[in-house]
Amino acid sequence: MSTVRMAAVAAGFGRDLEEDFRVAAGLIERARADGVRLLALPEACLGGYLLSLEGDAGQDAGPPALAADGPEIRRLAALAGGMTVVAGYCEAGADGRRYNSAVCVSGDGVLGNHRKVHQPLSEDASYASGDGFRAFDTPAGRIGMMICYDKAFPxxxxxxxxxGAEIGVCxxxxxxxxxxxxxxxxxxxxxxxxDLFxxxxxxxxxxxxxxxxxxGTFGSLRFVGSAKVVDPGxxxxxxxxxxxxxxTAELDVARALETARRSMAHLRDRRPDAYAQAPAAFPA
Known part of the structure; x- marks a missing residue:
């Protein structure tokens, strides 16, 4: 794999979908001008997040639910063009439920979709949960997506x-x-x-x-920003x-992984046989 210039965004987004697209388009265009090939936008950047995690959001209907193959996601893909872009949105599932999701797109369309698995506090009152984690190939490399609280779980x-994910995008x-x-x-x-996670x-x-x-802030929430790029060390x-x-950072992903895993390779040195007796559920 060649050197990849990649970037992660800290920005505010709300309920106004047209304003969200305006902000996203500006960020994408600036990243493109900077030579970025892989860009990560925040969770819920299309339609905003919840106003509260206390279950007291009042009459707020929540973000608009968008189909994974609908016109809004196609619009995001058109904005991405030759770039690979990850963005969060509220997904309208074919099962009639709403999911807190992340989509990865390029000008060719949807490359991958992830539904948030782990739900903090009262989030499960607004969203159904996803059921797994899967890596997929993109022009920027093989990536895997997570959403927010997902990263609290190793x-x-x-x-x-x-x-096989080479790049984790949360x-x-x-x-x-x-x-x-x-x-x-x-x-x-x-x-x-x-930051520690x-x-x-x-x-x-x-x-x-x-x-x-x-x-910034949204409802009762004050977000911590702190977008970053972290190397394999x-x-x-x-x-x-x-x-x-x-x-924004630029690195040769294949070389960075090879260097990090050359001697002490955490994936190679795993002992799954020693973990087999671990309980699936936390004792009551």
Missing amino acids: ESARALALD VSAWPGARTQPAADLAEDRWKRRF DRARALENQMVWLSANQS GEVLAATGVTAGVA
Whole structure:
């Protein structure tokens, strides 16, 4: 694989779908002008996230539900053109349920789709959950997608790494702490957790990691931003901090993975036989 210039976005998005597309189009065009081949936009960037995770969002109907093969996703693919773009949206499932989803597109159409598996707090009142993690090939390399809370579970990224993912892309609407929030968002404990998960998932799987996130405020939520690119050694190559921005880095993905896995290869050195007795469920 040749060198790939990639970027992760921290930006705010809301219920106005036309405004969301305007913001997304601007970010895509600026990334294209900068030579970016793989761009990650945040969770729920088409239609906005929930107003609250307390189950008290009032009369808010939530984001518009979009079909994975519908006109809005085709519009995103047309904007992507020769780039590979990952974006979050509320998916209208064929089963009549709504899913918190991420789609990967290029000008050729949909390359992959992921439904968020792990749901924090009251999110399950608004969305059904997905059922797995699968890597897929793109012009920028083989990638695997996660959404926000998915990255708090080591099994999520590990499943993608074992399926051959070279680049993990996690899109989020990760807020600051609900209780005792820090006055300075950069010092917020939930922001530190967000950053730790990004670095740990990259390091333990020795994979490249893109982390996009919402920024600003929406409803009762104050998002931590902190979009970043992390190398397979867990080192942050570029980051936005807690403000809106674009974290951009360029690296030879194949060489980076080969270097990281040359001696201590975490995937190779696994001992699945030793893990077989682990319980599937947490004891009550």
